[in-house]
Amino acid sequence: MSATTIVTGLRVLLPGNSLPRPATLTITDGKITAIDETYRTRDTTSDQVKWVDAGERVVIPGVVDAHVHLNEPGRTDWEGFETGTKAAASGGVTCVVDMPLNSIPPTCTVANLELKRAAASNKCHVDVAFWGGVIPGNQDHLSPLVDAGVKGFKCFLIDSGVEEFPCVSESDTRKAMEVLQHSPSTVLLFHAELDSAPSDPKPTQPSTMYSTFLDSRPPKLETDAISLITRLQRSYPSLRCHIVHLSTASEGALSLIREAKSAGLKLTVETCFHYLCLSADDIPSGHPEFKCCPPIREQNNRQLLWEALLDGTIDCVVSDHSPCVTELKKMDEGDIMGAWGGISTLGLGLSLLWTEGSKRGVPVARILEWTSAKTAEHAGLGDVKGQFKVGYDGDFVIWDPDAEFTVTKELLQFKNKLSPYEGMTLRGRVSSTWVRGTRVYDSEEGFGATASGRLL
The missing domain is CATH 3.20.20.140 (Metal-dependent hydrolases)
Incomplete structure (x- = not known):
């Protein structure tokens, strides 16, 4: 049976738009199958559908x-x-x-x-x-x-x-x-x-x-x-x-x-x-x-x-x-x-x-x-990555452009935690990251239990 993720929000960054706008993306088996330029409230209780409501946060590729x-x-x-x-x-x-x-x-x-x-x-x-x-x-x-x-x-x-x-x-x-x-x-x-x-x-x-x-x-x-x-x-x-x-x-x-x-x-x-x-x-x-x-x-x-x-x-x-x-x-x-x-x-x-x-x-x-x-x-991936288009991979990020945070060693996820940015205060924080409709990172819950990335 097909796996479906629906992500909806009031500020979604669609191609050709300088500013985010209301939209809903349907992702089926990892691919974007529909884009509706309206914000939708949850309209299904199916166990086969994962519903993601970003609200006022920005949804970006x-x-x-x-x-x-x-x-x-x-x-x-x-x-x-x-x-x-x-x-x-x-x-x-x-x-x-x-x-x-x-x-x-x-x-x-x-x-x-x-x-x-x-x-x-x-x-x-x-x-x-x-x-x-x-x-x-x-x-x-x-x-x-x-x-x-x-x-x-x-x-x-x-x-x-x-x-x-x-x-x-x-x-x-x-x-x-x-x-x-x-x-x-x-x-x-x-x-x-x-x-x-x-x-x-x-x-x-x-x-x-x-x-x-x-x-x-x-x-x-x-x-x-x-x-x-x-x-x-x-x-x-x-x-x-x-x-x-x-x-x-x-x-x-x-x-x-x-x-x-x-x-x-x-x-x-x-x-x-x-x-x-x-x-x-x-x-x-x-x-x-x-x-x-x-x-x-x-x-x-x-x-x-x-x-x-x-x-x-x-x-x-x-x-x-x-x-x-x-x-x-x-x-x-x-x-x-x-x-x-x-x-x-x-x-x-x-x-x-x-x-x-x-x-x-x-x-x-x-x-x-x-x-x-x-x-x-x-990188030769322009037909599957980088934009919200039907047929592209359902990769998206829920992002808060106004949130500020200070870079600390504890925040860094790479192996050797040494960076010239330590101590800087930055704007724009990721709430969650999704690859082909699957959540791989959440700022509160951490990383997915399995490594679901693919080798391209």
């Missing part, structure tokens, strides 16, 4: 976080499918796309993908899809990985930080693009920093100062990488390319992106919650929890990123949740230069972007466009 490092297998002490997907669910994320590193082995062959899927089996509280990896010499594995279901491929133009995922040269990149141009559904993702200059001597400033780290990763690294990417893409115009975690809003970088898009190249760009919500001007010395690559830059750069997001130069926003064990963050020494570069965000992104965006008059519809509809489209 589940967030799709297309840039997450879950690190399992191999570095499960850093994160894992169970803890990572619980953290995601607590913040209204109903689907994550897992990066090919920092797990061991990386997702660079079909055999390694199967190891990752086996590790994830029966552990995921939200749906999980997978990116593959491009490393030197694995171009013969790319088409089989496409056939096996990866959503696209990530490569690094600079040292990745882990030896099992080396960066690629221009020659390596061309070999990969030659193969992938024949797969219209895929995308090549670039960590867009290119360090072509000779190594500088050791910095003269202390390694505990954030400015020392910031000086070591100047905007030129990103601009040079974007220049290379757009030049290569002109040789393979059928292939979509994507710049992950853009941090610089320098005129050079944004001009290259705008020129490529104007020329008709299939180029998309993401930035991250931390680049939009944090500023280098406010980062104190001796706090490695703020370190990520590329770095968080100054306040004026943050403002320009917001402008580029609002005008469509930047397409979407993701977390780049990149945790590690506490020892690698070198918190006791405050050694920013020596610490692992990665920020933990899963569970906080929606609230972070709403807190910052609402100061700028950004409506919730734009927030969800950047974090759900556009991220789903980017």
Whole structure:
């Protein structure tokens, strides 16, 4: 017998509407089967129907976080499918796309993908899809990985930080693009920093100062990488390319992106919650929890990123949740230069972007466009995730946009509870998260008894 969930509310965010409005969604066997643009009171007592009345709270599509490092297998002490997907669910994320590193082995062959899927089996509280990896010499594995279901491929133009995922040269990149141009559904993702200059001597400033780290990763690294990417893409115009975690809003970088898009190249760009919500001007010395690559830059750069997001130069926003064990963050020494570069965000992104965006008059519809509809489209899930449409997965979140909360360690659901957001007061809190009509998280009752997420 079919399982049915009906969710109704006075403020439901439907496609094409800038503001939520009354609506009722019917979800049958995990799919949205009807949308009625009216608020309904309960009109059935059937045991086969689960009735969810959101009342005045807002009903939004589940967030799709297309840039997450879950690190399992191999570095499960850093994160894992169970803890990572619980953290995601607590913040209204109903689907994550897992990066090919920092797990061991990386997702660079079909055999390694199967190891990752086996590790994830029966552990995921939200749906999980997978990116593959491009490393030197694995171009013969790319088409089989496409056939096996990866959503696209990530490569690094600079040292990745882990030896099992080396960066690629221009020659390596061309070999990969030659193969992938024949797969219209895929995308090549670039960590867009290119360090072509000779190594500088050791910095003269202390390694505990954030400015020392910031000086070591100047905007030129990103601009040079974007220049290379757009030049290569002109040789393979059928292939979509994507710049992950853009941090610089320098005129050079944004001009290259705008020129490529104007020329008709299939180029998309993401930035991250931390680049939009944090500023280098406010980062104190001796706090490695703020370190990520590329770095968080100054306040004026943050403002320009917001402008580029609002005008469509930047397409979407993701977390780049990149945790590690506490020892690698070198918190006791405050050694920013020596610490692992990665920020933990899963569970906080929606609230972070709403807190910052609402100061700028950004409506919730734009927030969800950047974090759900556009991220789903980017990850090849735009026909099933990210919006309330008949035939789409019944993923929804009941959300209170006015509720405020303070970020504490106890609130964080990811494994290593270290975050630069600890102590911040945020707006917008998730009441419950539902994946295909099944509740996976409730702010009062916690998580579902079973991990009902699927591997996509």
